[in-house]
Amino acid sequence: MKIFFLLLISSLSAFGELAPSVYEAKQHSASEYLQLRITHVETNAVPSGTEVKILATVTQIIRTSSQIKAAQTLEIHYRITSHPKGWCGPGEIPLLKSEDHTVAYLTKVKGEDFYIPAAGAMSFRNF
Numbered sequence: 001m002k003i004f005f006l007l008l009i010s011s012l013s014a015f016g017e018l019a020p021s022v023y024e025a026k027q028h029s030a031s032e033y034l035q036l037r038i039t040h041v042e043t044n045a046v047p048s049g050t051e052v053k054i055l056a057t058v059t060q061i062i063r064t065s066s067q068i069k070a071a072q073t074l075e076i077h078y079r080i081t082s083h084p085k086g087w088c089g090p091g092e093i094p095l096l097k098s099e100d101h102t103v104a105y106l107t108k109v110k111g112e113d114f115y116i117p118a119a120g121a122m123s124f125r126n127f
Contacts, residue, residue: 017089017090017091018089018090018091018120018121020127023119023120023121023122023127024122024127026105026118026119026120026122027105027118027119027122027126027127029118030063030105030106030107030118030119030123031063031064031065031066031106031107031108031118032063032064032065032066032068032104032105032106032107032108032115032118033062033063033064033103033104033105033106034058034059034060034061034062034063034064034068034074034103034104034106035058035059035060035061035062035101035102035103035104036056036057036058036059036074036101036102036103036104037056037057037059037099037100037101038054038055038056038096038097038098038099038100038101038102039055039056039057039073039098039099040054040055040098041053041054041095041096041097041098042054043095046079048079048081048082049079049080049081049082050079050080050082050095051077051078051079052076052077052078052079052080052093052095052096053075053076053077054075054076054077054096055073055074055075055076056073056074056076056104057071057072057073057074058070058071058072058073058074059071059101062103065108066108074106074114074115075113075114075115076104076106076114076115076116076117077109077114077115077116078093078116078117078123080092080093080095090120090121091120091121091122092121093117093120093121093123093124094121094124094125096124102124102125103124103125103126104117104123104124105117105118105119105122105123105124106118106123
């Protein structure tokens, strides 16, 4: 019976997700916290998943450290990774759609003209 429970517990932990407090901390430390309207989504299939490039218009600035302005167009890059069934780890960043209106927690890539999600799976939604 003990072996059964040990196997049950170990198999349940294989579906683990990061604690909400981890995502909240990442949102809090994001250098850019904005409201966006998604204007264009481009995807490219790669062996490990999908590369995503988004163009979005800033509709509201809540916090910025890179002097983003309202109505500015931002380019956002990220990857959605394919994982085997039962994979343990953080959730995936969702694939946004054109005309979506969303919050965004972002980080500017140093020396580049694009941004990346700063809070993993919770980069485009609030708690």
